[in-house]
Amino acid sequence: MKKKYLTILCDGMADYPDERGLTPMDEARKPTMDMLCNSGVIGLVKTVPDGMKAGSDVCNLAALGYDPRDCYTGRSPLEALSMGIRLDPADATLRVNLVTLSDERELSDRTMIDYSAGEISTEEAAQLICALQPLFGEYGAELYSGVSYRHAAVIRGAGLSGTEFTPPHDITGKPVKNSLPKNGKSEIFTRIIERSAQILKTHPVNVARVNSGKNPADSVWFWGEGSKPELTDFATKFGKTATVISAVDLVKGIGKAGGMNVIDIPTATGTVDTDYQAKTEEAKRALAECDYCFVHLEGPDECGHQGDRGGKITAIERIDERVLKPLLAYLKDSGAHFAISVMPDHATPLSVRTHTKEPVPFLIYDSERAINGGAQRFTEKSAAQSGVYLENGYEVIQVLFGNKQI
Template identity: 45%
Template sequence: MKYIIVLGDGMADEPIPSIQGKTPLMVADTPCIDLLAKKSELGIVHTIPEGMKPGSDTANLSVLGYNPEKYYSGRSPLEALSIGVDMKDTDIALRCNLVTLSLEEDFEEKTIIDHSAGEISTEEAKLLIEALKKELEDDIYKFYLGTSYRHLTIWEHGKVIDLAQPHDILGKIIGDYLPKEPALKNMMKRSYDILNNHPVNIERKKKGQNVANSIWFWGAGTRPALTSFEEKYGKRGAMISAVDLLKGIAVGTKMKVVEVEGANGTLHTNYEGKARAALDVLLKENYDFVYIHVEAPDEMGHQGNTQNKIKAIEYLDYKVIKTVTVGMEEAGVDYRMLIMPDHPTPIKIRTHTDDPVPYLLYDSRVTKNNPYSYNEFDAKNSGNLILKGYTIIDRLFKNPE
């Protein structure tokens, strides 16, 4: 028996007036998911523990079976694991986004236009991070290249402080959301002077792209302590994702990290490459479990782009899920597959919520014929409710009688 989780980051949503009061999951053309839904268990699951922020960090830990209330020590430390930064116990990791700020003269009067700087490429970001290292790095603060707009700063002998998430304050004046820590606030101000007229951004302006003209610190945390996935579940697992956060969780839990060329966390990621890599891991390398993470629906939610969020879900269906199901069936191998988001990222508010999310649990050996489709409303109407998100993986691994 093989086990698969397909995680469409942020793909749950709320009714949207422009699509007749439906959600992207309801209107997306998803023939493969539709077929599976008729033969599957559907329900809703709370992935975010009460009182915790609804982030991809806490939510994905839950989906993988790690209770965030026990294991969560911050988002950035997990990304540090992926990048290969060996944190000391006295270090604090900070996410260092490259963002697009408006052009008001007073830094504190600027607004965040884009938390991802137009999904800037890693190649361009590398040049900007190098410029920041040259001007800002010292014995206390170190900068590390990540992927696209997602980078890392290590603060030696730092402290965990509350920092605003940039995707939570899109379009808002930043003054009230800047760090209270003077050094962090000063580096953010200086970064604007360093980056705004950098050659990379001059070229981006010419192309009509959003510039990466500032950094934004958030997600402070300490060195994580995660237990081995194989020791916890008795199964060899692999992670397929373009996002350092997910790769970091995999490193921390001693899962295999599978790198896929062209996987970049955007709408135009290499979906088929991820699916084929999953099949290779399961069928050729004989792993028991694979986690396929697709970031695109979440990014489209943050951008407030309804049509592209629908498109991301459709790509997930026919480029990932169809490829995986056809490959497993052709191989004649029994498998159980869980399809779900980690959290909602509603178009209306362009950030995460802690509402429960719909799940679909399919078993290739079981024949069902239920009336439900895979969406937020049918999942709720099914009557299946999982209150503790970190137990859903036990549902996946539990074979039916």
């Protein structure tokens, strides 16, 4: 029976110690992760190459074995591919968030209240995107509805605009004045933001959200501009068939660009309340049919952006109990040799509520090389104390597959 390989990617799980010296990984009850690191290898890995931003796009490319320095062309084209949008090399794509801004008269006086518009439902968002499509069409752009607050725009044949954009989760609670689009075609993008607010303010979806005490999706926000990516086929690169399971278009887009099987789970939300059971059952099916399964879980990252410590701890505990534990049991019962890696793509510290660049902890357990007496717990501190350090994020999968020794 062929050996099986599994990655559990806990997006944004790593963090900074609080005043007590504890991180969410310290506080979370995660016996399965801790047991695996006690019988496996842990260390730190640098997932953000020098000169690149600590984005989930860059870091998940690395976690899936690709060197972002060779293949990264922006975040939004990966999301667009996942959404089934046809792209040509000359097309420019942008991520379009539905966000909540404060209600001052002038855009430059407003504050970014919520980068996710209260984690608006996909169904509500689709209605708002439909209302905005004529506006985007006036400027020669196509607007596509995605999942929750995450959407995409495509400008055909335009090439990159040369505009500087700021991710909205980087400025939560801050004035937008210094983070509006700059240079390039910034005036056009700023005008669309202003006009989107006029359209969305009185839309029935937002009226209902306000009346029920929820944040309205009262503006769009652009970021993540890019062009069509070209990734080496995963099976060609590693000689293994692969499946990607995720709620977010970014990660699914990487899978599609790399020729991997991508599973769509309608009940997966990308939050702490995602459908863990459905992801786990799909992962079991994938492992029965292919060599490698990459399970991406967004909950810790979302809670980090929101400054929700309790939610982040809960997300880690649910991943351990509802995903890792049953998948480990499945692999043991299968009779096959197997190897498992667990890691975040980057840190999303609660204190700063955005991504940071420092190396993150990883663990690898291999049923053929299990040890006794490893680290007692899987934390940032124990990973640093191990003395194991990988300079490149893409090396984790090489170790997992047995192509690199540490």
